[in-house]
Amino acid sequence: MSTATAENRTEPQDPYFQSLFAERIGGANYGKGTEIYKFEKIKRAKRKALADHPERKLLDFGIGENDSMAAPSIREKMQVEINRIENRGYADNGVAEYKEAAARFMDRHFGVKLNAATQINHCIGSKPAYAMLPACFINPGDITMMTVPGYPVAGTHTRYYGGEVYRLPLLAENRFLPDLDAIPDDIFRRTKLMVLNYPNSPTGGTAPAEFFEKVVKLAKEKEFVVVNDAAHVMLTFDGRPTSFLETPGALDVGVEVHSMSKGYDMIGWRMGFVAGHPLIVQAFADVKDNSDSGQFIATQKAAAAALDDDSIPEQIRAKYRRRMEKLVKVLKDAGFDAEMPGGTYFLYTKSPTHTASGETFAAAEDATRFLIEQNGIVTVPWDDAGSFLRFSVTYIAEDEAAEDALMAETAARLAGVGFQWKS
Numbered sequence: 001m002s003t004a005t006a007e008n009r010t011e012p013q014d015p016y017f018q019s020l021f022a023e024r025i026g027g028a029n030y031g032k033g034t035e036i037y038k039f040e041k042i043k044r045a046k047r048k049a050l051a052d053h054p055e056r057k058l059l060d061f062g063i064g065e066n067d068s069m070a071a072p073s074i075r076e077k078m079q080v081e082i083n084r085i086e087n088r089g090y091a092d093n094g095v096a097e098y099k100e101a102a103a104r105f106m107d108r109h110f111g112v113k114l115n116a117a118t119q120i121n122h123c124i125g126s127k128p129a130y131a132m133l134p135a136c137f138i139n140p141g142d143i144t145m146m147t148v149p150g151y152p153v154a155g156t157h158t159r160y161y162g163g164e165v166y167r168l169p170l171l172a173e174n175r176f177l178p179d180l181d182a183i184p185d186d187i188f189r190r191t192k193l194m195v196l197n198y199p200n201s202p203t204g205g206t207a208p209a210e211f212f213e214k215v216v217k218l219a220k221e222k223e224f225v226v227v228n229d230a231a232h233v234m235l236t237f238d239g240r241p242t243s244f245l246e247t248p249g250a251l252d253v254g255v256e257v258h259s260m261s262k263g264y265d266m267i268g269w270r271m272g273f274v275a276g277h278p279l280i281v282q283a284f285a286d287v288k289d290n291s292d293s294g295q296f297i298a299t300q301k302a303a304a305a306a307l308d309d310d311s312i313p314e315q316i317r318a319k320y321r322r323r324m325e326k327l328v329k330v331l332k333d334a335g336f337d338a339e340m341p342g343g344t345y346f347l348y349t350k351s352p353t354h355t356a357s358g359e360t361f362a363a364a365e366d367a368t369r370f371l372i373e374q375n376g377i378v379t380v381p382w383d384d385a386g387s388f389l390r391f392s393v394t395y396i397a398e399d400e401a402a403e404d405a406l407m408a409e410t411a412a413r414l415a416g417v418g419f420q421w422k423s
């Protein structure tokens with residue numbers, strides 16, 4: 001029997017390929033980081049809260065996913081399409097049925113007329129589109145402008161290609177619109193992409209027509225491409241949903257990326273589309289064709305049926321509007337500066353700095369941990385541009401009575417805390 005030597009008692013050796021990892025994911029240090037990410041911290045706080053108070057139910061406003069399945073009609077359509085032999089193969093850059101339904105959707109909701117064959121291409125959910133669009137434009141040293149806080153994927157891939165991200169902070173005092181006048185000219189000179197997202201996640205801000213007009217003018221003058229992330233567009237609460245592509249000249253400067261996830265309860269189905277200037281759509285389709293072989297055709301056909309049925313997003317919007325109105329009231333009563341967002345199922349509100357009992361929070365992350373551990377209330381902190389908490393109304397509640405009971409419990413738990421906000 002061999003005895004353990006000093007050598008084989010040490011930590012496991014790095015594999016021979018440890019030094020081969022690309023710098024973009026950390027190089028030789030890949031996998032050795034000790035930083036704990038926001039969502040892992042939330043998970044840990046949830047585990048602690050459940051261990052400390054097993055009798056107390058967690059009120060989870062942290063979930064960023066729709067709580068319902070896709071509409072029954074769409075699931076039935078999928079059942080039919082899944083059994084058709086012609087749907088079995090590679091979908092490549094997508095079937096005409098979906099592109100045509102997307103063109104009808106853009107026309108009906110926004111009055112934007114698009115050529116389905118040349119100005120629309122599907123994507124396997126919108127997330128991969130943000131990974132692929134930088135591949136179309138970014139060379140080393142080029143800049144992508146990204147709003148912060150926001151959905152980071154296009155920025156991450158910009159960096160993968162050797163580009164840089166220029167952050168455009170979204171501040172409450174500027175109605176969560178970036179200050180375009182504050183961008184220096186030397187930044188514009190290196191900018192290839194500006195990624196916007198309205199209705200905005202997580203701030204809930206919407207963009208007035210004048211803002212989009214200014215963006216189009218600037219894009220032409222400074223020569224960059226605009227990408228508007230419209231993932232939450234069908235969850236617009238202030239007026240009708242609007243598209244960046246409605247803006248005069250927008251089709252000359254960019255594309256808009258749509259998603260079936262939020263507005264159609266189809267998160268797991270992975271469907272979306274890129275629409276706009278034909279040459280940008282073509283470049284996207286070329287990169288996509290070299291990356292994947294398209295979404296399952298049955299899924300595309302079911303998603304086309306969803307796009308043709310406006311009652312689906314109307315019902316989803318009505319549900320989240322109702323839940324949001326209830327939440328705004330509860331939070332206001334507890335002292336939060338909560339307002340109905342322009343869109344999205346997120347309520348983004350200033351994070352408290354203190355409690356009546358003397359607890360202090362240096363950042364939203366601290367307030368989040370306190371709320372989870374002390375009150376069993378889960379939120380997501382944002383500390384990128386001011387300190388804010390994000391409450392999502394995608395919690396599980398089977399009917400309106402269950403929603404009301406959950407709101408009453410939230411109000412009761414918040415009432416005792418005495419949150420305070422000091423500037």
Ligand SMILES: Cc1ncc(COP(=O)(O)O)c(C=O)c1O
Pocket residue numbers: 064124125126127128151197201229231258259260261267271272
């Ligand atoms: C702002 C925003 N954009 C894009 C996405 C990606 O959505 P999907 O890939 O499901 O289409 C999300 C999802 O959370 C989002 O919040």
